[in-house]
Amino acid sequence: MKRITIKDLAKHLLLSTSTISRALVNDKNIHPDTKKKILDAAEKLGYKPNPTALNLKYGQSKNIGFVVPEMITPFSSTVLRGIQNILYPLGYRIIIMQSDENPLIERKNLLLLEEFNVDGIIINLCHETYNHDVYQQIIDRGIPLVFFDRIPDKSLDAPKVMVNDNIKASLMIEHLIDTGRKKIVHIMGPSTIRNATERAMGYKRILTKHGIFDPDLLIKTEGASFEHGRIAAQQLLSKNIEFDSIFAFTDTLAIGAMNYLLEQGIQIPEEVAIASFSGTELATIVHPQLTSVEQPLVQMGEVAAGLILEKIKDNTISNKTIVMDAALIYRASTRG
Amino acid sequence: MKRITIKDLAKHLLLSTSTISRALVNDKNIHPDTKKKILDAAEKLGYKPNPTALNLKYGQSKNIGFVVPEMITPFSSTVLRGIQNILYPLGYRIIIMQSDENPLIERKNLLLLEEFNVDGIIINLCHETYNHDVYQQIIDRGIPLVFFDRIPDKSLDAPKVMVNDNIKASLMIEHLIDTGRKKIVHIMGPSTIRNATERAMGYKRILTKHGIFDPDLLIKTEGASFEHGRIAAQQLLSKNIEFDSIFAFTDTLAIGAMNYLLEQGIQIPEEVAIASFSGTELATIVHPQLTSVEQPLVQMGEVAAGLILEKIKDNTISNKTIVMDAALIYRASTRG
DNA sequence: CTGAAAGCGCTAACAA
DNA sequence: TTGTTAGCGCTTTCAG
Numbered sequence: 011m012k013r014i015t016i017k018d019l020a021k022h023l024l025l026s027t028s029t030i031s032r033a034l035v036n037d038k039n040i041h042p043d044t045k046k047k048i049l050d051a052a053e054k055l056g057y058k059p060n061p062t063a064l065n066l067k068y069g070q071s072k073n074i075g076f077v078v079p080e081m082i083t084p085f086s087s088t089v090l091r092g093i094q095n096i097l098y099p100l101g102y103r104i105i106i107m108q109s110d111e112n113p114l115i116e117r118k119n120l121l122l123l124e125e126f127n128v129d130g131i132i133i134n135l136c137h138e139t140y141n142h143d144v145y146q147q148i149i150d151r152g153i154p155l156v157f158f159d160r161i162p163d164k165s166l167d168a169p170k171v172m173v174n175d176n177i178k179a180s181l182m183i184e185h186l187i188d189t190g191r192k193k194i195v196h197i198m199g200p201s202t203i204r205n206a207t208e209r210a211m212g213y214k215r216i217l218t219k220h221g222i223f224d225p226d227l228l229i230k231t232e233g234a235s236f237e238h239g240r241i242a243a244q245q246l247l248s249k250n251i252e253f254d255s256i257f258a259f260t261d262t263l264a265i266g267a268m269n270y271l272l273e274q275g276i277q278i279p280e281e282v283a284i285a286s287f288s289g290t291e292l293a294t295i296v297h298p299q300l301t302s303v304e305q306p307l308v309q310m311g312e313v314a315a316g317l318i319l320e321k322i323k324d325n326t327i328s329n330k331t332i333v334m335d336a337a338l339i340y341r342a343s344t345r346g
Numbered sequence: 347m348k349r350i351t352i353k354d355l356a357k358h359l360l361l362s363t364s365t366i367s368r369a370l371v372n373d374k375n376i377h378p379d380t381k382k383k384i385l386d387a388a389e390k391l392g393y394k395p396n397p398t399a400l401n402l403k404y405g406q407s408k409n410i411g412f413v414v415p416e417m418i419t420p421f422s423s424t425v426l427r428g429i430q431n432i433l434y435p436l437g438y439r440i441i442i443m444q445s446d447e448n449p450l451i452e453r454k455n456l457l458l459l460e461e462f463n464v465d466g467i468i469i470n471l472c473h474e475t476y477n478h479d480v481y482q483q484i485i486d487r488g489i490p491l492v493f494f495d496r497i498p499d500k501s502l503d504a505p506k507v508m509v510n511d512n513i514k515a516s517l518m519i520e521h522l523i524d525t526g527r528k529k530i531v532h533i534m535g536p537s538t539i540r541n542a543t544e545r546a547m548g549y550k551r552i553l554t555k556h557g558i559f560d561p562d563l564l565i566k567t568e569g570a571s572f573e574h575g576r577i578a579a580q581q582l583l584s585k586n587i588e589f590d591s592i593f594a595f596t597d598t599l600a601i602g603a604m605n606y607l608l609e610q611g612i613q614i615p616e617e618v619a620i621a622s623f624s625g626t627e628l629a630t631i632v633h634p635q636l637t638s639v640e641q642p643l644v645q646m647g648e649v650a651a652g653l654i655l656e657k658i659k660d661n662t663i664s665n666k667t668i669v670m671d672a673a674l675i676y677r678a679s680t681r682g
Numbered sequence: 683c684t685g686a687a688a689g690c691g692c693t694a695a696c697a698a
Numbered sequence: 699t700t701g702t703t704a705g706c707g708c709t710t711t712c713a714g
Binding site for chain 2: 073084088126291
């Protein structure tokens with residue numbers, strides 16, 4: 011079942027390979043009749059261009075790397091959808107690497123992608139500073155690197171796609187206060203993640219403004235999994251800390267915490283309101299459904315894909331940081 | 347930032363490209379000193395082999411297609427992890443395509459993968475029979491095609507990885523009966539999916555054996571999303587059908603149904619016990635946690651990857667169907 | 683308008 | 699032990 015090539019067509023039609031190629035690439039220097047004959051034959055014999063040959067010729071792999079902390083939650087898969095929307099029609103392939111929230115694996119993944127000869131990499135960090143050298147190295151080697159969601163600090167000059175974590179977190183806290191909550195816990199993600207500190211800053215600022223900031227209510231976690239959320243809630247209860255609401259760094263933390271509270275017989279939202287930050291479907295598949303800051307994940311993917319295409323076309327253009335809007339969606343977990 | 351090639355090394359060291367190549371591929375016909383010199387230079391200049399050139403040379407793309415109905419739930423991402431475990435170390439890239447549970451998109455994806463020149467495809471169907479012709483065509487063209495989870499009927503000769511849906515469903519129903527449930531609803535998936543009919547058969551067989559099968563308790567859905575689960579639960583209530591438990595085709599259906607019942611103030615598991623079939627993390631992130639048949643997803647991925655490697659190596663070997671074991675995990679949703 | 687030939691990076695006969 | 703050459707599939711000068 012050998013692939014049929016341009017050569018086979020040439021032999022079949024007693025023409026040169028260059029003529030065949032001309033017909034196929036819509037070159038003007040070809041007689042319409044010849045062209046038609048070739049196209050018909052190509053169709054009949056089931057000719058398919060070999061992308062590998064083109065890649066070699068043009069020095070591109072048409073592969074884009076996509077590096078994310080995990081794909082278990084819908085967060086990255088949703089962003090991926092946006093990326094695919096843009097990149098697949100253009101003939102790009104996307105290679106996905108999961109870092110398991112482990113900077114060492116992230117590092118390995120990045121190096122592997124370089125081996126794979128990708129034309130660019132879109133990445134959501136698992137740890138802000140750990141692999142700074144590798145990011146810089148990749149950029150220096152001329153491979154476009156686009157960051158989204160968890161981006162590195164300003165010292166790294168690269169295209170970035172993000173939302174305004176600080177402000178959106180502030181707004182969510184304002185909402186909790188508006189609905190009568192006073193003892194607002196924040197389950198903060200690891201401070202090695204920029205978003206975690208940004209969201210925490212928004213939280214702190216508003217509470218301070220209202221004169222109700224209490225450091226005991228700020229719980230820092232080691233990670234952002236469901237389990238970390240559970241543990242945070244457990245801590246709150248075991249320390250006998252009084253609270254009437256929780257704002258969590260992510261859906262996963264919020265859900266983990268909520269489930270633990272529910273298991274302890276605590277009423278959500280009557281006794282404790284819960285709000286999160288993400289934009290994944292997870293917020294709506296739990297009961298009660300979660301109030302949360304919803305990021306436009308698909309569009310973030312599309313924008314990231316657009317940025318990488320720009321850089322692939324011309325690596326010298328200056329790097330944009332795109333700040334996207336996120337929406338506060340109020341659901342049952344903060345009502346009542 | 348041009349990539350450095352074998353040619354650059356040759357020029358640099360005043361050697362021929364073949365000698366360079368020999369050093370790089372560990373050929374024995376080379377003087378140790380020369381070899382060392384070359385390897386050192388390669389290291390120093392940052393030489394990286396160009397996979398595209400090799401692919402062209404050997405007629406392989408080292409790309410494997412992975413086609414799934416969706417990646418929003420952790421199901422496919424977990425299987426993917428298993429596939430990556432096996433395939434990444436071997437230098438394969440994995441191209442992921444989501445079919446959105448739409449046979450037309452699945453068809454398009456498959457065709458696109460063919461264009462992409464993949465060496466093989468691992469697929470979880472979104473509809474059993476609709477694209478039968480394309481599957482056959484791909485196989486006929488010599489591209490190994492491995493099915494997992496939702497597999498096609500016997501008429502298609504290809505490697506398959508599955509669990510024993512029928513038996514495991516039966517065991518779960520027995521469990522519900524053992525714990526005192528008598529009016530057991532089954533939320534069945536679309537009958538265009540083989541697993542759905544298999545699991546439904548297990549359900550029906552056991553209930554019939556116990557003389558308590560009631561066709562009114564078998565709800566067929568149009569899909570397997572959370573929303574479909576909600577709708578099913580809604581139907582049950584609006585039709586005033588009495589039931590004390592639900593066995594759902596998937597986690598998603600179970601969760602959708604459970605949330606609807608919870609919203610209506612129905613106690614889970616006191617009034618209605620819920621069990622599902624899947625093996626994803628979803629079962630443990632809801633409250634109460636779901637009893638379910640857990641498939642060994644990572645291993646399924648590893649096995650599928652193994653099967654495709656076998657077929658890539660020798661496409662003439664006969665096709666195996668691997669039936670994996672699944673475990674019944676009892677959680678809070680069926681207690682009490 | 684068409685053909686011949688070179689070249690993308692690499693390997694593998696075949697010579698030397 | 700090393701060098702020369704052809705070729706993987708395709709496009710693109712350069713001749714004709």
